[in-house]
Amino acid sequence: MRFDLDDDQRALADTVDSLVARRGDLRAAIEAGYDTALWRTLCDQIGVAGLAIPEEYGGAGCTYVESHVVLERLGATLTPSPLLGSAVLTAQAVLAAAPPADRERLLPDLAAGRSLGALAWADAAGRWRADGSDVTARPTGSGWTLTGTATLVLDGADADLLLVVAGTRTGVGLFEVSPDATGVTRDVTPALDPTLRFATLTFRGARASALSTDAAPALRRVRDVAAIAVTALQVGAAQRCLDLTVAHLRDRVQFGRPLGSFQALKHRVADLFVEVETARSMSWAAAWAAAHDPDDLPLRAALAKAWCSDAFTHVAAETIQLHGGIAITWEHDAHLYFKRAHATAQLFGAAREHRRRLLEYV
Template sequence: MTFALTEEQDELAATVRHLLARRSDSGAVRRAVARAPGYDESLWRTLCDQVGVASLAIPERYGGAGFTLVETHVVLEQLGAALTPSPLLGSGVLAAQALLLSGNEEACARLLPGIADGTRVAAVCWAGADGRWRTDRSDVRATGGGTWALSGSATLVLDGMAARTLLVVAGTGPGPVGLFEVDPADGRVRVTPTPAMDTTVSLARVEFDGVPGTPLALDVAGLLGTLHDIAAVAVTALQVGTAQRALDMTVAHSKERVQFGRPIGSFQALKHRMADMLVEVETARSASWAACWAAAQRLPELPERAALAKAWCSEALNKVAAETVQLHGGIAITWEHDAQMVFKRAHATSQLFGQPHEHRQRLFRHVIGAAPR
């Protein structure tokens, strides 16, 4: 099977790329992350109104465009290349897919249209104090029955500071974990920002103190595994885009930087290193697209492909980012240069939804489990 973009997907990528070139250059990105909510709200409205980026993977019956996660993946890769902060990953992917996977028709009909048009930012409160997104337990506890009350805390909540709706993974006593809807405006909810290495990723800690919660699904352990895979695959799109940005920056710099009377890109040793960077970018893109196709089609191999892609793309971006810093020289470690943003994006995203070694362990378990005995 050949994994390549269709003509329409190429046009989508080009449209987003051209818009970001005009509205999300280095200066714009730095201005956006320096103030609340951590992204350019005007640009986000344009992306949603004119391109429909948040609606792509949401069915038409819920106000979406009725495409798939592949189209969202295309947009995320372009956002990654521009280092553009946005709520697409946290709200348009994680929260929207959590609602769809919950099977709660009423909640989907009520919440997804706002997520699709970008007017409602939703955040999933999931990771525990250990920074892990577990499928079998949560640091938030839901008690009650007819009326549920949530207590506890969640960390690393994507776009938690901007959210109008919180989707909370909570334990329900000795039973399984459930998914609950919570209003962040309730006085018993406390949301505090979490400083991140990558300033373009907005994270928060959310604490609950007996907050009323509306149950969306009371046994979500199964769907959380799929949601985790979808989220990990979406992160690889950002990683591939960022790796492409790093490669392009480095090649451009090698043509302009003169040493010993000639551009440094003319030296054979540096050509070899940039060729190795290209291999890292292209292999990462192949792994990412293959995993995205599995996520969009809900193929049985999604867990293996997601694990492979997240491990491979994380390490590929780390290598490309390190080479970017090395080949740019001393300027790369200054605040004014974008190489430091690429380097921070690499290390931050390699932790998001599982570190490379964790995904390699998952892949190993799946491969061993599928092997004939």
Template sequence: MDFSLTDEQNDLVKTLRAVLSRHATSAAVRGAADSEPGFDPGLWRVLTEEVGVASLAIPEEYGGAGVSWFETGLALEALGYYLAPSPLLASAVLAASAILESGNEEAKQRLLPGIAEGSRIAALAWADGRGTWSTSGSGITASAADAAGNPGGDAAAEQWTLTGTATLVLDGGSADTLIAVAVTPDGVGLFEVLDAGSVQRVNTPAVDTTLNFTTMTFSGVPARALLPDAAAALEKIRDIAVVAVSCLQVGTAQRGLDMSVEYSKQRVQFGRPIGSFQALKHRMADMLLQVETARTTAWAAAWSAGTEAADLPERAAAAAAWCSDALDHVASETVQLHGGIAITWEHDAQLVFKRAHATGQLFGQAREHRRRLGVLLGIMPQPAGAAPEQRERVSAVL
């Protein structure tokens, strides 16, 4: 396995950095985060129309570039570095992967081209009231019934209705296409909301102002079943999601390291730049180690996602745990090395710190992913009540 970037991948990274360095300055990022959509629509148009970031992992037959989730990870790493708010994670990763994994050919032909070109912003309503993303349906309060009102309904029914609540819907406030996870007596399914305008949406403040969350309430909202039995698909979608978040975290960790190194060259104490002191050199060397190992772990997981490798669950869990801890360490050191200015609103160090805390909760905390990795590797007992497909996966690993 060779993780050196190809010429095309290097060109993608260089282009993204050139665009973001112009359009995602500190002032622009703060302005975009405070705006009504929560991101800069002008920057989003440039990223989608000129760079094609939303199309990277979408197959060519559905209007995409047909590369892989690895290139999407590179784009998210660049966005993470500049702390730029963007619908890329919500629309081109979460919602797009849900549509792709549903296997619904009609929905893929109809929905994915708009997502790929950036004209359609999609969101996946999944988390329950506790802020957890269950793959088995446990705890999910949104439920589905067929058009006749029968709970669970008929898998072949043309139309269903959704009732209940989904929390922490990423970029749900600006989404015009909604995919929802809802439970039925037969399990958990993926549904396309047919009337997005009838969904009640309430913005949820986040510690990281560059991330936008919405609580959605469904009251008999019409929907179409994309995949009535989606437990196995949700496992894959979660793996892709945590890999994407890991790549975002790597970019932010690199930003924290670069900020700290630059500041250590400028800040003078006792007549010397503080970066010349051995103790601080050691701390920044440790930060570099965290960043590089996190990048290696995230890229390995993104490679597995992009190649449909069988080891994706293990690598996704490892990346989610390691990258969350790495960013948490780097963000804390960034604040410490910058001193008092790091906790002021005017300095970007506080954005790095908040990004670490917010993304460390998305799709599970690091300790949860470590526990899952232990189960997958057979070094921890299988949790009680695990879904059958999870038990089969562990058996295969053993």
């Protein structure tokens, strides 16, 4: 089997590249949180938020692979956007756990980019557990109340749709709560990677409605898809690091010769090329499993997240080393890729956690 993009997927990637090149401004987007005009254009003209949402719920009816393609292209440019937190994580949680009536109510606005969703899940240790969280849900006469704290909530400070993973007396559930509800506090969490936006959400008896009270199987899938989505960001950024490094070694002259002509540096760049290509193969294989092979999804997700996290961390570090002094200046983007590498290495499970998961398949 040959894993490669088809003509439509290549056209999608090229369109996203072209739009971001014309409209994107990374430093301005970091200051603003994300470029709302660019996000609106990505949603209106390309439909990126609805790619993996079925047509019956207002989406494009594509597979997850198409969203993966867009994530990789946005990862290459470090473009801040709600795609991961809203269009992938929140939308996949609704698709996996919510009943049809709630899907019909929630997904069309997410697919169009009119609504910004956030999934409150990670516990105080930064773990996305399928068996619960640090939030507990208690039944009341007319619904549920939530108490506890969720950390590392992507886009949680600005979302108008909040979903919360909470433990119940019988297991784990997925709940919807209004961002403006009494008892909900949202605090921005400073991040190592300035292109990612996190928040800490605290619930003190906040009223909520249940989308599912038996969400563990759905959450396992959502966690795997989220980990695979992060690998797309990592692969795109690792490829851009490699491209920047090769260009620098070709153009930078030292001792009367281009740096790239030195054999030792050629060997180091060749090793980086192997790491990037292997990471891309594992990431795409995992994306294919997310779209077509649910039985193979957990294994592929663990393999891809472990490998891509380590590979991108090494490539980003070598990018700084091979660029020399310019790479540690604010004006150059190398430090931003280095921060992205270390941040995404922890997001939805560190490499060691996913390698531990692989023991389940031995």
